[in-house]
Amino acid sequence: MDEKKTKAIALKGRRKKHKDRKKTLILLSMVAPTSIWLILLRYIPLFGIVIAFKNYKVYTKAPTLINNVIHSKWVGFKNFFFIFATTDSLKFIRNTVCYNLVFILCGLILSVSFAIMLNEITHKFVAKTYQTLMFFPYFISWVVASYFVAALLDPSNGLITRFQLEHFGAATDFYNNPKPWPVILTLSSIWKNTGYSTILYLAAITGIDTSLYEAAAIDGATKWQQIKYVTIPNLRTMISILLIMDIGKIFNSDFGLFYNIPQNSGPLFSVTQTIDTYVYRALMQTNNISNSTAASLFQNVIGFICIMIANTIVKKIDEDSSLF
Amino acid sequence: MAKKFIKKRKRNLMSVGLPAEIIFNIVLILFALLCIIPFVFVIVISFSSEQSIRQIGYSFFPSEWSVTAYDYVFKMGDQLWRSYFNSFFVTIVGTLVSITMCILYAYALFRRDFKFRSFFTMFAFFTTLFGGGLAPTYMVCKQLLGLSDNYQALIVPALVSPFYIIVMRTFFSSSIPEELIEAAAIDGSGEYRTLVKIILPITKPGIATVSLLTALAYWNDWYLAMLYIRDAKFIPLQYLLMKMQSQVDFLVKNSAKIGAEVANVVSQLPSSTLRMALVVFVVVPITFAYPFFQRYIIAGLTIGSVKG
Incomplete structure (x- = not known):
């Protein structure tokens, strides 16, 4: 009797084990396509980092990628020294960081104010219309945006250049004069991204518990006081989290903005070159693969450290909002 | 008073x-x-x-x-129509493949009873923190995977986005009760059957959001074309537009209709208006899709900003 029972239990256990194994296999088959993609396009290129420490040359006897990498000479940190020996590198690192700081600050102030304003518009239909129009640039590529900018700045026909010619007798040669570009790039970035972050903040504002406002109103707080003492404090966590995450990405730049809006114009490089455009140009235009890899490795390592620090800080503020 | x-x-x-x-x-x-x-x-x-x-x-x-x-565009816009086709083709195929992969991966991550759940979560997430950089990725794609002057080159490198996987998983965990899957399993429904017949209908809004974001990314892409495409046959709209900035004659260079008269035609090209007409052609599909897009994408953004 007892023997029979244990046998039955064992059989049941085996069946369950079999079923579990089958389930795991099926779930593994679900993650397989993406995993293969990740291995091929994300994990294998990780090995390519060695190129940063080599002088990449095509191995003429059997020029396959792996042979090229293996047979290139080790040069240690020479590529890094080479990049940082030029004054250009200081400029493109400075550009990356400074533009990011300006974009983060302007973006924050504008989108939080716009979100608060939108929330105060009495007619919801009107507010919705504003929101729809403001969100439009988010759907436009930087290539198209560069035509919008060119419509204003074109050296012969641009709206602004013609205006300057008419009223001041001389026009700025925008695509050869680096001076106005910090402003132009900042405005372009605001134009494209503010609608998006406004919507994020607006969603956070609508999520605030209405009873807080009612309680404030009962205590006699005016709407302005409610904004100051209810809305903004309630947004504080979200603001600091988005802010810290943005600072974690401070060594990354929006390639499209810095490549397309200035139309890849050489005389502007001193104010438009960022780490990302340098990495691209070193690879595709000057064909210096080792330097390109070294620059992106530098960017990746610093970026990784920044994100880790940012995440730790966020975790301290609000456990749930951290990335991992 | x-x-x-x-x-x-x-x-x-x-x-x-x-x-x-x-x-x-x-x-x-x-x-x-x-x-x-x-x-x-x-x-x-x-x-x-x-x-x-x-x-x-x-x-x-x-x-x-x-x-x-517009006259010019319609008369000899061979390249334009070709690029239009390329953009639509890449957007549709890319989005379908990408969303399928995303749903499968996100669904497995959503399942609490998946043995390797945390491993595969980290496996995808790590790639957002650290990567090989542009040059190694470019060389692997081009030389090992043969992504060069073909449609795959415009589709494959953008198939997976860890961010969308996380958004999708959040959609799953916020709209599907755990018991539902158990109930389906007890009824003897296979895993794939459960996913297609029961789970997907419930998460339609989430799928729409991620699909639209993916489609938008494919439609607006010029970067992949800039890296991997040299042959005019495969150039998508956005990259055509980018090329037109420096060489307006690019549009008609490959037109079969004009052949030997190229120089003559190019000299009479209404270059500035032609460029802008092309911009209109690129943006018009987006403006038509915009009302749709907006609703779903706002839903997606607000859920995406809340970690799941």
């Missing part, structure tokens, strides 16, 4: 007051217009005559209207 006072007081507590609201409206109108006016401007330029542009430059009020640019 007292009643009136209370009413007024109440009004004060519930709104910022009329003057402030007027100022808010003005500020918002100005910014909203600023967001949309460049597009209107480009449309106006594309319908201006070359004569008008020579005289007064680009203007909201051209001295003469004309459809010459």
Whole structure:
């Protein structure tokens, strides 16, 4: 009797084990396509980092990628020294960081104010219309945006250049004069991204518990006081989290903005070159693969450290909002 | 009197007051217009005559209207139609494959009873923190995977986005009760059957959001084309537009119809209006899809910003 029972239990256990194994296999088959993609396009290129420490040359006897990498000479940190020996590198690192700081600050102030304003518009239909129009640039590529900018700045026909010619007798040669570009790039970035972050903040504002406002109103707080003492404090966590995450990405730049809006114009490089455009140009235009890899490795390592620090800080503020 | 006072007081507590609201409206109108006016401007330029542009430059009020640019596009826009087809093809195929992969991966991560759940979560997430960089990725794609001058080159490198996987997983965990899967399993429904017949219908809004974001990314992509495409046959719209910036004749260079007369035609090309007409062609599909997009994408963004 007892023997029979244990046998039955064992059989049941085996069946369950079999079923579990089958389930795991099926779930593994679900993650397989993406995993293969990740291995091929994300994990294998990780090995390519060695190129940063080599002088990449095509191995003429059997020029396959792996042979090229293996047979290139080790040069240690020479590529890094080479990049940082030029004054250009200081400029493109400075550009990356400074533009990011300006974009983060302007973006924050504008989108939080716009979100608060939108929330105060009495007619919801009107507010919705504003929101729809403001969100439009988010759907436009930087290539198209560069035509919008060119419509204003074109050296012969641009709206602004013609205006300057008419009223001041001389026009700025925008695509050869680096001076106005910090402003132009900042405005372009605001134009494209503010609608998006406004919507994020607006969603956070609508999520605030209405009873807080009612309680404030009962205590006699005016709407302005409610904004100051209810809305903004309630947004504080979200603001600091988005802010810290943005600072974690401070060594990354929006390639499209810095490549397309200035139309890849050489005389502007001193104010438009960022780490990302340098990495691209070193690879595709000057064909210096080792330097390109070294620059992106530098960017990746610093970026990784920044994100880790940012995440730790966020975790301290609000456990749930951290990335991992 | 007292009643009136209370009413007024109440009004004060519930709104910022009329003057402030007027100022808010003005500020918002100005910014909203600023967001949309460049597009209107480009449309106006594309319908201006070359004569008008020579005289007064680009203007909201051209001295003469004309459809010459569109005439040219329709007459010898072989390259344009080719690129239109490429963009639509890449967007549709890319989005379908990408969303399928995303759903499968996210669904497995959502399942608490998946043995390797945390491993595969980290496996995808790590790639957002650290990577090989542009040059190694480019060389692996081009030399090992043969992504060069073909449609795969425009589709494959953008198939997976860890961010969308996380958004999708959040959609799953916020709309599907755990018991539902158990119940389906007890009823003897296979895993794939459960996913297709039960889970997907419930998560339709989430799938729509991620699909639309993916489609938008494919439609707006020029970066992959810039890296991997040299052959005009495979050039998508956005990259065609980018090339036109420096060489307006690119549009007609590959046109079979004009052949030997290229030089002649190029010299008469209404270059500035033609460019702008092309911009209009690129943006029009987006404006049509926009109302749709907006609703779903806002839903997606707000859920995506909340970690699941």
